[in-house]
Amino acid sequence: MRDPQTGYEMEPTTGLLSAQALFFFTAGVEPCANAIFSTLVLLCRHPKILEKVHQEIDEHFEKHKNNITYDVICEMEYVDKVLSEALRLFPPIGLLTRQCCQDTVLPVGNVKVAKGTKMFTPIYEIHNDPKIYPDPEVFDPERFSKGVGPMMIFTCHSEWVTGRVSAPGMPSCK
Numbered sequence: 001m002r003d004p005q006t007g008y009e010m011e012p013t014t015g016l017l018s019a020q021a022l023f024f025f026t027a028g029v030e031p032c033a034n035a036i037f038s039t040l041v042l043l044c045r046h047p048k049i050l051e052k053v054h055q056e057i058d059e060h061f062e063k064h065k066n067n068i069t070y071d072v073i074c075e076m077e078y079v080d081k082v083l084s085e086a087l088r089l090f091p092p093i094g095l096l097t098r099q100c101c102q103d104t105v106l107p108v109g110n111v112k113v114a115k116g117t118k119m120f121t122p123i124y125e126i127h128n129d130p131k132i133y134p135d136p137e138v139f140d141p142e143r144f145s146k147g148v149g150p151m152m153i154f155t156c157h158s159e160w161v162t163g164r165v166s167a168p169g170m171p172s173c174k
């Protein structure tokens with residue numbers, strides 16, 4: 001197995017593949033459980049939003065004659081906004097860590113970063129920054145309405161974890 005970008009090679013031994021399978025399982029279970037828990041708690045605290053979620057789900061059950069598939073779930077725009085807002089308020093992973101593997105310069109701000117430097121991305125703080133999300137403590141799924149503005153990019157399922165090293169479970173967990 002060879003990474004085409006870095007040239008890094010690994011032997012796909014049984015041990016390595018088993019470890020990957022176990023990691024995939026644990027990486028999938030914990031954040032999903034957290035996301036479901038925080039979404040349900042927020043919906044309990046906001047009965048009007050819960051009612052709208054219920055209504056949208058009922059409409060889709062009716063429209064698709066109780067045949068709810070993955071594609072049908074993806075059509076539920078309000079449910080999507082509610083999940084996004086719950087993930088913003090309570091990101092299951094609040095901090096990303098990386099170690100720089102070569103001397104580089106960050107394009108934004110022209111910041112020099114030396115090889116070996118440890119970098120932290122404070123997802124929780126970004127999600128709760130009032131300059132990015134006004135009144136960050138308010139649970140407002142409408143923040144994620146289409147065309148709300150360019151500021152809504154810092155969610156844990158957005159630019160910060162897309163690209164080569166991304167969260168592979170994101171489409172399925174949403």
Ligand code: HEM
Pocket residue numbers: 023024025027028029031032035087091092093095096097156161165166167168169170172173174
């Ligand atoms: C709400 C649900 C989820 C959230 C919020 C989430 C979030 C994340 C985040 C932020 C990372 C990056 C961590 C880092 O680089 O330090 C990550 C990585 C990862 N996630 Fe998820 N995830 C979710 C669901 C899932 C599911 C369902 C699976 C698998 C079925 C999964 C498998 C993975 C794996 C394997 C990685 C490591 C990727 C890599 O390092 O190349 N995740 N996830």
